[in-house]
Amino acid sequence: MNLLKKLTIATSIAAASSISHAHGQDFQWKEATSNGYKYRYVTNDPASARYYILKNGLTVILSPTDKNPRIQTYITTKAGSKNDPADHTGLAHYLEHMLFKGTNQFGTKDWVKEKPLLDQIDVLYENYNQTKDKAKRKEIYKKIDRISGEASKYAIANEYDKMMAEMGAEDTNAFTSYEQTVYTEDIPANVIDKFLAVQAERFREPILRLFHTELETVYEEKNRVIDNDGDKVFNTMFASLFPNNNYGKQTVIGTIEHLKNPSLNAIREYYNNYYVPNNMAVVMSGDFNPDEVIAKIDKAFSYMKPKAIPEYKVGQERPITIPIVKEVIGPDMENVMLGFRFPGASTKDARLMFLIGKILANGQAGLIDLNLTNKQKLLEASVTPFLLKDYSALLLQGTPTEDQSLEDVKSLLLQEIDKLKKGEFSEDLLQAIINNEKKAIIEQYEEYSSRGAILNQEFIMGVDHKANLEYIDEYSKLTKKDIMDFAAKYLQNNNYVLVYKKLGKDRRTMKISKPTITPISINKEDQSPFIEKIEQIPENPISPVWLNYDKDIAKNKLGNVDILSVKNKDNALFKMYYYFDTEKWNSKILPLAAEYLEYLGTQNKSSESISKEFYQLASSFEMNVGSDETYILLEGLNENFDKTIALFEDLIKNCQTDPTAFDAYKARMKKARANVKQDKDHIAAGLRNYARYGPQNPFNNVLSDAELDALKAEDLIHLLHDLFNFKHKILYYGPKSGNEIAASLIPIHTLPPILKDIPNIKTFVQIPTDKNKVLFAHYDMVQAEVFWVRNGEQYNATITPTISLFNNYFGEGLGSIVSQTIRESKALAYETGSSFQQPDNKEDKDMIMAYVGTQADKFNESTAAMNELLMTLPKSEQLFEATKSGLKKSIASERISQDGIIFSYLKAQRLGNNFDIRKNVYEQAPKLSFADINAFHDKEMKNKNYTYCIVAAQDKVNEADMQKLGEVKKLNLTEIFGY
Template sequence: MNMKSMAAACLMAIVSMAAQAKDYKYESVRGDMMNTRIYTLDNGLKVYLSVNKEKPRIQTYIAVRTGSRNDPAETTGLAHYLEHIMFKGTTSFGTSDAAKEAPLLDSIQNRYEVYRTLTDPEDRRRCYRAIDSLSQVAAQYNIPNEYDKLMSAIGAQGTNAYTGNDVTCYIEDIPSNEVENWAKVQSDRFQNMVVRGFHTELEAVYEEYNIGIANDMSKVWKAMFAKLFPNHPYGTQTTIGTQEHLKNPSIVNIKNYFKKYYVPNNVAICLSGDLDPERTVEVIDRYFGGWKADPNLSFPEYEPVKKLTAPVDTTVIGNEAELLMLAWQLDKAASAQADTVEVLSYLLQNGTAGMFDLDINQNMLCAEAGAFHSFLNEYSMLVLYGRPKEGQTLDEVKTVMLNEIGKLRKGDFDDDLIRSVINNLKLNYYRNIEDNGKRADMYVDAFINNIEWERVVTKFDRMSKFTKKDIIDFANRHFGDNYVAVYKRTGEDGTLRKIDKPQITAIPANRDMQSKFVGDMLNSIPEPIQPRFLDFKTDLSYGKTKKGMPVMYVKNTTNGTFTLCFRYGFGEESDMWLPFAADYLDYLGTSKMTAEQLKKKFYSLACKYNVSVGAGSMNIIVSGLADNMAEALALTEDFLANAKVDTAAYRKYVDVEIKTRKDKKLDQKANFSALYMYGLYGPYNALRNVPGNKALLERNPRELIDMVKDIRNYEHEVYYCGPAEMEEVISAVDKYHKTTKKLMPVPTGKEYTEQQTPRNEILIAPYEAKNIYMRQCHNEGRMWSPDKEVLVSLFNEYYGGGMNSVVFQELRESRALAYNAWANYFTPSRKGHPEFTVTHIISQNDKLLDCINAFNGIIDTIPQSEKAFELAKQALTKRLAAARTTKFGILNAYIKAKNLGIDYDINEKIYNALPSVKLSDVVEFERERMASKPYLYMILGDEKELDIKSLEKIAPIRRVTTDEIFGY
């Protein structure tokens, strides 16, 4: 063919390709600040896209319009368990030989169908042993966590998923240059899912169930839904499922569920970030376009739930503190009611000037009260909750909350509160759309709840037309005596039954096996993203006020919000009363404005102030709508200078604080936090460095107010991020921020000191539950070195981080010991403090020794895999390259570096050092700092359920009481 003919042929080919290229139509809505494009592919797949180029990353959500609402009644918990299985791979990855593996998986599936019909305990044990044995054979082909390997290979982060009543959603945050690789993996995953690694993953779900049964709030929600929706799956089944169904799973039902609901015309792909919409939708169509729709897609239908005409009460029992929850049933999320419900819930509580905020919490009529709304696909709810003060009954709390509903129905609230609520909702919206995850969340909610995007975009237009009469009429129509009341009382729940530990043989981790699919992905080389690290000399500006206070400044060019922070280099280590002085401020006003008037004024400005006290620092922060910065700063400064003592309010505040302390002692997580702090720091720690109850009662509140007034006269720095120019900021600070001419040096304090672990020791604190919380800690007083930070980061990535880490594979995938397990090598946040190692696990009581042995095994002999290490290295490299620190995050990074005694971005040092690090370096790092070292084992559990004799063989046991770990 001559050159002219070749050129003509090429031209014809180009014209032909252009003619065949799809013209992708999309929906958009005028006035949408996110410029959302909504595509619908030929197979019905919805694609929501929005561009946000602040950082070279894309938040991806794949939402399936199904959840526990559609679980078969005989196998509840199925949607949630399928979510777990979706991480196990496909016919292309997760296996070394899908053809040889398939008949073994079929046999396991068939045996489970038999197993679930057996009732005789011995027959069930025999059948399960057969399943366990067969699973060992199938496991020779299983390559655990290849999905996570694929996501690590492309530099993804935040790999996760969740299941609710109406939704199952899969989450990744990916670099912007990896859209095609991400689509390739996800399209295979959603079309060719394989159920493998079933019995070990099922045990992880058991552990998740056991964590849930120890949580009283889970019981409250279950009881509330059961009464609100008695003849609907919202009320008759839970997302986690029943104990009986978890014991008797059906792989057949899972596959049928997947086939029925995981179809493109029931799925939305929601992306937000640094993307090209035209190219992105073309890539999605290329990989997902062949996915076959189900023209007969349908969902189970149920009779409408009857409206309540009288109060319905129910009670749950558990270890934790008493509380009361009230709920009213409302129409679905897509209904015309939704706007009114949202505004109304914020009228009741918005954290600043709502009716609950001012009438109840400000006046401390109970320990705490709140209100919120919850939208579902078929129904919605307005929910109130309240905790009693000491000596107060739950019925008295109910009266307090219902009184506010009565005021709402009578219109007994400020006329301008509705406008303030809408303005603050707008402010929250503006802040939310800065975040790719929150954008994608909005898309998921709209899709799952069948809400037209135009309705989302025009929400504030509709709200702006609301009148006070609209709210009053709505409240009178819907919030009468038609509520459910759930009384959560403290006591022993005799109905709890832990799922017995099955006999599972650990399956091999097969770390060095790799599917061709993964190999091809690792070898793909998209156009790289160039890293951009902070330079503190150029990424922020420096100035000084007239009195010489340093000012650190970053301009916000994306929206009209600001944050202004006065930072002091001392905190509760210098004076343990500072946090209590800050808290007490919340109940005070001045001689000119009451506390209620002050909060209403801040809320009307769409601004707020906050006084936060940490261990070695204290911040006074003013933030909100930038147009109102000067007025908000003036208001804050006037209040801090002229706060008026209210002795009666102080006494109420102390009573609530003492009751809150008492309640914390009943909470499992709070107990574990207290034990961990006690073990890590010893008796002098942040949780125990507090005044006792007697000291609180005897303190003169005037002294606390004087303490706050004096703070501004100590040396401090100013940090600002917002649209104002630096000169405007300095001018406002000079005008309103009054201090003495010469600032005092910051007071010194006794720093919390991490305790070394020279010998093995077991520290046990009591808590009666069906599971244990345990952490192991080793600290030899080694000081931090920035030159070793690359090894720390790589070790944490390889060993204790995500689903591809050593800890996850060994403790969850291989041995099924826990739902929640991790390990981390911690470096300090302040100069002069040591590095230390922590492992963490939550598991059943009878698995404690297995957990200890498994952790010690992988600590003393770290599993080594060159492939896993290279993947960890690649993941960390790509994440650092695509990371961007912006807005106030730049100032926070500066503060963090300063606290460590460095003046540069540590991430740049890590990134530059990564190429030269070898697996042997990480192994040597671990051997030197972790292997065969003494550990402090911190265990929160019920000794009656633990094998104490075996624990005594590991190390001496030291018992601490609940009072000791809390210090009050």
């Protein structure tokens, strides 16, 4: 339910889908009838989507594909935060939360007794909403808390999540954005009857039970936004771009004032107005027969009655005639965001916005890529198109490098926009963009989950699917002048919003004060009769498919290098990896060399020309350096395989030092190192590494400032030139056979007679968690983030089935014991969880991890709640049996494919296994009893020592409270980061 992240993902999917799957194909809307149902479809549609409108107005979009026996589902309402009443902002979002609480049929063990108490709570909230006197409000809230406690005795918390878990569903979630509220599930294909029965009941008449604890969870989510500088920049941008439209007048989560004054009547009114069939859609993509499924959906949702939807008045924006400049203050790194307003999603101009965004920045050969990031004039820069229904926006963001002002960043970004308007880009860039988008669309449509996301987003934005498939032809007809004129129209010198993100303490930051909440009953052992009905619905079992590493992977040789390959039988794309086992290497300069490579050229080619050439081939490379493995990934079109590999090999073998580029790179690196010290997630990662390995650990195994100053370009160049002289493997997924790959690589990937061993530079060993300790790092924020870390025993494959079952039951997912207790019952956190993690290498140790992100004034309650769970494992037979069933179904319907087969094999090798470990889990986990996982919990968690890693503001968490947990060590940033 990360709102801005979900919005970004959805917008990115829509952006990608705005390009045709295949150039020159004829896309036409057609009508057909099958199994008594009329539907529309588009010829040559890569999604094979059918569009139905049922008698009650419900839209159903079905996209069948049998590659995996699973189905991605979306149940979507065309109503989001822009439809919130002005005096109840955030309402759509917390209604989304309440759709997980059940109806009068499930989520309750005695509706007759529960209902009168919920009615009283309704009245109390209305009084609370209207009352201004603080003392009276406090008394009303005490009554709400007391009666909510009584009502909770009849509620069954998380019964929805338990039902979905039993089905083997994954990614049970929902999200709200400006235009939409979407409920998502990824289910095994054989439980579709159960799924539809649950969803039909879920949306029939939701009951707003357990409201005050869930509202507290929303408070915590609001606090996370308050702590996130990126969210604050984004909200400031939209408030300035859209001062008259609800995109800018209202935020998705709502104002603090409105969250503190909820109205259950207003929530119900919103539901009754917008959750109607003519305003909703069911979208499914996956393994099913559409003729059968449409009849089932019709039967399940036929009870819904259409009604008129409240008129939404689009707030009309006036043209921006002078730059609007805003400022955001916070502890995270400085940056600049520029925003330009565009028309809404269904317009041609909104689609062309994506094109000029790609010309500006596409990650390889855009104007900003080549002129700013490649030449290291900025630390980072990006362009993000946001497709929305009323208006859209093009956002440019830049991060300064060393000794660079935010004003300089703004000027550099505007200069590239001027170049766009003047046509200072190569003629072949447009065709290169089209080629790369063709490849991107092939990738999008081969996955059932991303298919569904595209179709769902089109429905919300009112975008015609046929139009979305035709625009590659439209783009191919554009001239440079067309693009220049379009850019000049929308990207003027004075019609933008500029937000400066500056370092400092935000004096305006507020938090939502903690109300007094008595923990509620969650009735783990109870079960409604509705669940019994669902369990009786038949399902055909899915047979699991295990990997056979001897048969599923072709094994060939290129000299003394192993080639592991899996054939791509679906399309003409390839992925190839140069793979190094770097567990013992831990080189401080290898990550720097990998990044430096992006800015290098050869004697014959500049870095800029190499970037352009990769992009024109619709290919790319990425070098990923990890503590366990390092790989270089090349991917692209199979027809350009030889050219792509040759281009990269020439670069890495013949790259040359560039003194100017190296000086800029070191300055850039210093700025980047300073920036990560201002990021709370990096700080938390550093604490966890310190807890696992001690003061010297993989996280801070980096060059000191003095070592960085002394670093020479030749050191990095030598390592790059020498890289293929070390032992490595070649991994391939694509249309070629293993023999064909070897033959293609013989003239390109030349090798020495003997490859060198990876040097054993540094080995890190997990330290014993021999006593309770606290590692604390200060960060100026509202919340406190607490991680429990404990090193366990050596890897043991025989306990993997127990671990899988235990994690699903105890701490992973919304229906787990940890989430039920800390989030549902005690309302202490928005995010919480726990897991027992096995290592990636058999020589390493297991790790126990737990997490609570909570408001700082709930620190004591939150840590006590988690410690109680680590001490005693609560028992719920219903949840345990549902967990066992769901785990088995999830594994049975899982299909590891493509390059995932090879990486599964490599992981098995590192762990000393020669088979697919999932088979053991599938066969053994269902035989385990609660006593087995309770014994596991007692052995691994109960009465054990933990290192508490805490990131919080030092004035908000009392040191005496931390000392109760263990010996406190306050770490400074140099100790955490190593520089």
